[in-house]
Amino acid sequence: MVKSKLPSNTQQPSSNSITMIILFFLFLFISHLSTAFSAHCSTVTATKTFQKCITLPTQQASIAWTFHPHNATLDLCFFGTFISPSGWVGWGINPTSPEMTGTRALVAFPDPNSGQLVLLPYILDPSVKLQKTPLLSRPLDIHLISSSATLYGGKMATIHNGATVQIYATVKLVPNKTKIHHVWNRGLYVQGYSPTIHPTTSNDLSSITTFDVLSGSAATQHNNMDMLKLVHGILNAISWGILLPTGAVTARYLRHIQALGPTWFYVHSGIQLSAFFFGTVGFAIGIRLGEMSPGVTYGLHRKLGFAAFSLGALQTLALLFRPKTTHKFRKYWKSYHHFVGYSCVVLGVVNVFQGFEVIGEGRSYAKLGYCLCLSTLVGVCIALEVNSWVIFCRKSKEEKMRREGLISGSDKGSGIHSGTHSGVLG
Structure with missing residues (x-):
């Protein structure tokens, strides 16, 4: 057997990555705010001055x-x-x-x-x-x-x-x-x-x-609506578009690392619950924005949002009915959990891109930043997937050589290396 050995601070890079992603989006949020509020109006023109x-x-x-x-x-x-x-x-x-x-x-x-x-x-x-x-x-x-x-x-x-x-x-x-x-x-x-x-x-x-x-009283209302749009977009991009896929990645790749024990489950649950909490806040703001914009509807974006939120709520409720590992219905619960979870991730990411189009930011730096974050996450997934297959193939080769008697059952980790050299030197 080949054992994976990780140092005790294995979860630190993951938490640091999530923190960096959140800080990156906060930077985009602040820069977007400064752009929005810097676009001020003027009371002076070439021919007239207004009040x-x-x-x-x-x-x-x-x-x-x-x-x-x-x-x-x-x-x-x-x-x-x-x-x-x-x-x-x-x-x-x-x-x-x-x-x-x-x-x-x-x-x-x-x-x-x-x-x-x-x-x-x-x-x-x-x-x-x-x-x-x-x-x-x-x-x-x-x-x-x-x-x-x-x-x-x-x-x-x-x-x-x-x-x-x-x-x-x-x-x-x-x-x-x-x-x-x-x-x-x-x-x-x-x-x-x-x-x-x-x-x-x-x-x-x-x-x-x-x-x-006479008073210009509607100016505050429009500024509030712009602020709500920005908060809605930032929260949903972080929750549905970054945290939710990150939580799925931790469950898929960290659970097989024996040195972590049950830590992977708490990391996975913590990320997903945080994603659902922030996503719920963003979803509620989206509903409020719809009420503040009568006659303006975004059909596809709205439907995808409701679908992602519903699946996220089902995933959260599923934790309350999670059978024990020895229960006969455990395998059915796992199939349900995986299907609903991956569906929620896909819908969330697609709706983030749809949201960029809805607010007219299809070619913005905010969308470019999100694409870079998502591409980084996909690259990490590919690297971890390749590593998993390498370990799987190595284990399969070990088992085959053990069955053929080329290595003893007590040889672990360096069995393949020792068997190969003994054959050459003999």
């Missing part, structure tokens, strides 16, 4: 405004960015509800004839959402006093991917109605003078906000 501003929750957009209560007039400037040289950027007000349908919009795009920036008014009726007819410009039925659009950078600025546009508007509001539904978005191209449909990522579908132009 208040708010950073909008999506597309790095913002609004600066001045409200004149004595005549219910709103002066504002919307800051947006193009995502294509032939694209469009739009902002508007929905007089009745926080949704795209019914929005009175101002859309800026390059003139197809001259290439110069133009700003035209549009009313987004239900036929636009269903794409039954092209979106055609027509006068707005709200009291729009003036409107204009300029590119950041002055007359020498050109429209390109990432170019910033400022849409100015002066609107006469209904007296005593200062809570306004703002809608904004951007698209890839324009057909003639008809803006085409915008992308349908979560950021594009949730580009709606409501705030009081």
